[in-house]
Structures are given as structure tokens and as C-alpha cells.
Amino acid sequence: RLSSGLRINSAKDDAAGQAIANRFTSNIKGLSQASRNANDGISIAQTTEGALNEINNNLQRVRELSVQAANGSNSGSDLKSIQDEIDQRLNEINRVAEQTDFNGKKVLSQDGQLTIQVGANDGETITIDLQKIDKTELGLDKLDVTKGIATTVSSGASVVGDVKIAAADFDNAKTTGGPAADKLSLTKDDKGNYFVKDVTATAKYYAATVDMTTGKISFDSDKDVTATAGTPPAVTTLSREVKSDGADLKADQSLVKYKDDKGKDLYAIQTLDKDGNATFKSVTFAAVGKTTEGTAVDLAANVDPLAKIDDALKTVDAFRSQLGAVQNRFESAITNLGNTVNNLSSARSRIEDSDYATEVSNMSRAQ
Incomplete structure (x- = not known):
């Protein structure tokens, strides 16, 4: 007992105590791993939110360009230049959504859920809700600020009057x-x-x-x-x-x-x-x-472009808020797991660890 530091070195020393201490050990190891899992969950949420931040930046620029395009002083070539940058920004949103991944898992290219085990037992999980975020899902795949200006001007005369x-x-x-x-x-x-x-x-x-x-x-x-x-x-x-x-x-x-x-x-x-x-x-x-x-x-794409962009921003903001909330939840879970591990470790120690003063005294009397 003095050399190992344990009061229970085998089941014959304390059969009931050995079983209780062993269950505590199992829980402690499971909870320690669960804490590491929760940290992985935070990393996933942070990775996803970081990508959403870039998508948000692109949407803000698209909105700025749309406000510029709404000015009546723009010529057709001006509007085309604005539309070209808008198209590039929207394509970048698609690229970010398609290529953002965590440990091989795409986090923005499809709707889904990631389940994180945050406990030592079955069912003790936290779910991260993921959603597809690209220009189509945001309703901006047909965004066009050129106001229906034809890319080619026909040589014939258009019909005069409403047909x-x-x-x-x-x-x-x-x-x-x-x-x-x-x-x-x-x-x-x-x-x-x-x-x-x-x-x-x-x-x-x-x-x-x-x-x-x-x-x-x-x-x-x-x-x-x-x-x-x-x-x-x-x-x-x-x-x-x-x-x-x-x-x-x-x-x-x-x-x-x-x-x-x-x-x-x-x-x-x-x-x-x-x-x-x-x-x-x-x-x-x-x-x-x-x-x-x-x-x-497609003239319909030009109806209320700023409202469409605002709706897209709301979608991104809602997703980011959800990810922020789940990060806070993971941090709370990690704190609770740490407290539980400390308490279980103390309880196990009281059961299986040796009392050095008592063991030394017993050894002295036996000599």
C-alpha cells in the first residue's frame, strides 16, 4: 500500500470499494474525452462562422454596389461593370460555401447536423445545425442590377404600343x-x-x-x-x-x-x-x-434588389447567431465536465488511495 499509494490493490482488499472506484475511473475517462469532443465542437462552429463572416463581407459589398446601381446617373456600361463585380462576389460566396470544411466535413455546402458527444453515456450530445449557404439558397442567383437592359440592341423597330x-x-x-x-x-x-x-x-x-x-x-x-x-x-x-x-x-x-x-x-x-x-x-x-x-x-430579378440582399443578410446573421449560441453552450458544457471530473476524482481518491499516516503507523506496530 505504501509503495503503490493505493489502499485497494486488488479486489480482496475491498471488493465493494474496488467496484465503485472502477466505475468512477470509467466515468472520469469518458468525461475527459467528452470535454475534448466539446472543444472540437467549438472549433467546428468557429470554422463555420469564420466562413460566414466572409460571406457577410461579400454580401455587404453586393449591397453597396446595388445602391450605386440604383442611381439614375449610371450609363449602360456603368451598370454592366457593377454587375460584373456583383457576379464575381456572388461566385466567391459559392466558392466559400463549397470549399469550407472541418476535418473533411463540408459545413456550408449542404443542410445537415453534426452530433457532438459531450457526456460519458449514450444520448448525452449537443447538435450543431448546418445549412447550405450559396447564392441560390440566399435568393441572389438571378440578381441583376442592369434593369433589363438588353445585351444586344436589335436592328428592327420594337412594336409601338402595348400588345x-x-x-x-x-x-x-x-x-x-x-x-x-x-x-x-x-x-x-x-x-x-x-x-x-x-x-x-x-x-x-x-x-x-x-x-x-x-x-x-x-x-x-x-x-x-x-x-x-x-x-x-x-x-x-x-x-x-x-x-x-x-x-x-x-x-x-x-x-x-x-x-x-x-x-x-x-x-x-x-x-x-x-x-x-x-x-x-x-x-x-x-x-x-x-x-x-x-x-x-429576366426583369423579375431586378425587382427590389436591396430587399433581396437584406433578406440574404438576415439569413446569414441568423445562422451566425445560432453558431455563436452553440459555442457558448459548448463552453458551458466544458466547464461543467471539468467540475464533474474533479469531484469524481476526489471521490475515487477517498475510496482507493492509501492514508500514509495510518499505513506507516500500522507498519511500525507490526515490526
Whole structure:
């Protein structure tokens, strides 16, 4: 006992005491490891929050650029330069989210949970909630501050006046607004072929293809298919079959007018995406009735860009707050684990450690 410092060196010395001390040893070792686990949990949370801080910095810059873009003094080239930096910042957010990891675990690239064992027994855990944070999840994947300015300016003249498609199957469609000579009416014959009617005294018709995926109306030729007013002629079969209930052209849809960087009026057809949000596809017409090559423009992305960025910042702030709270929880757990280990160690010592004064006295009497 004097050489080992232990009162209980084998079960025969104190069977019950040996069993109790052994359980204490098991708990002490488990709690010591749990304390190290909790420190790992803090490291994970700190790593994640550090990445979120960089994402926050990029979002702050994107918001600053969006405020700059909202100023009416910017030219089209100015807005494009601003948009280029915004795109780079958003791409950097994606890179940070994709590449941030702790010990091989991606902490920002997908939703999930990490369970940290902070006790010596089953179920004694703390969970770190992780979430995917990229420009798509933040609702900024279509952020565009160029206000719908087309990247290419068509050579043809845009339709003057608001063209309104007023029939679900495009039969007997009509237009409203604008000078009569410039109105166009989209309709379809009994064979399912589409054509555009020039609403003038001569009422000329032009064979047309309606592309539901792009929202573009293309004319098959420069020349009208009839020179007289009256019943539309039979139009040759178009190169593509188009259903009238497609996602892009529906009843009572209006062409929305906007301006390019030179002040020219352009038009876009309003559509709905899969989530029911309004988007717009650009469409232009030449004076002779032939579609010119244009660029699809998503005008919906320009609606309240600052509000969208503020929402993204709120999402990041909420996530950071959650990580800060769980760090504090881990620190509290570590403190409690340390206290428990100290108390259990003292209790074990009282059971199995030798009392040197008593043992020396007993040895002296025995000699």
C-alpha cells in the first residue's frame, strides 16, 4: 500500500470499494474525452462562422454596389461593370460555401447536423445545425442590377404600343393601345398554325412560330401571306409544334415595355416560373413584321434588389447567431465536465488511495 499509494490493490482488499472506484475511473475517462469532443465542437462552429463572416463581407459589398446601381446617373456600361463585380462576389460566396470544411466535413455546402458527444453515456450530445449557404439558397442567383437592359440592341423597330394577348387558345386575339397601324394580333388557324395579323386597313398576315420556352414570336418570312383583308389563309405547317397552354404564353398576357441603355423602347412577355414568381422574356419586331435576334431578359430579378440582399443578410446573421449560441453552450458544457471530473476524482481518491499516516503507523506496530 505504501509503495503503490493505493489502499485497494486488488479486489480482496475491498471488493465493494474496488467496484465503485472502477466505475468512477470509467466515468472520469469518458468525461475527459467528452470535454475534448466539446472543444472540437467549438472549433467546428468557429470554422463555420469564420466562413460566414466572409460571406457577410461579400454580401455587404453586393449591397453597396446595388445602391450605386440604383442611381439614375449610371450609363449602360456603368451598370454592366457593377454587375460584373456583383457576379464575381456572388461566385466567391459559392466558392466559400463549397470549399469550407472541418476535418473533411463540408459545413456550408449542404443542410445537415453534426452530433457532438459531450457526456460519458449514450444520448448525452449537443447538435450543431448546418445549412447550405450559396447564392441560390440566399435568393441572389438571378440578381441583376442592369434593369433589363438588353445585351444586344436589335436592328428592327420594337412594336409601338402595348400588345395584349387576350384569348386562352390565341383565337380571336386582340391588341390594345398604340397607333392602329402599329398594332399586331396573334392568332391561330384551325390546323394549329400560328400567324400574326398587322392590324391595318389591309390586314396583312405573317406566318409565325411561337416558342413557348423563350417567349419569342418568330416570323417565317419578310413577306405577308395575304394581300387582302378577310379570313386568314391556310398557313404552311410550322417547323415546330407549339401548345397553346405552354408555360410562357397564356391568356391576357401583356407585353411589358422597358428601355435599353439608349432609351429605346423594348418589350418583354411576362411568364411564371415553377415557383409562381413572375419573370419576363424579351421579344422585338421589325417594321416589316420579321422578328430580329434579341436577348432574353429576366426583369423579375431586378425587382427590389436591396430587399433581396437584406433578406440574404438576415439569413446569414441568423445562422451566425445560432453558431455563436452553440459555442457558448459548448463552453458551458466544458466547464461543467471539468467540475464533474474533479469531484469524481476526489471521490475515487477517498475510496482507493492509501492514508500514509495510518499505513506507516500500522507498519511500525507490526515490526
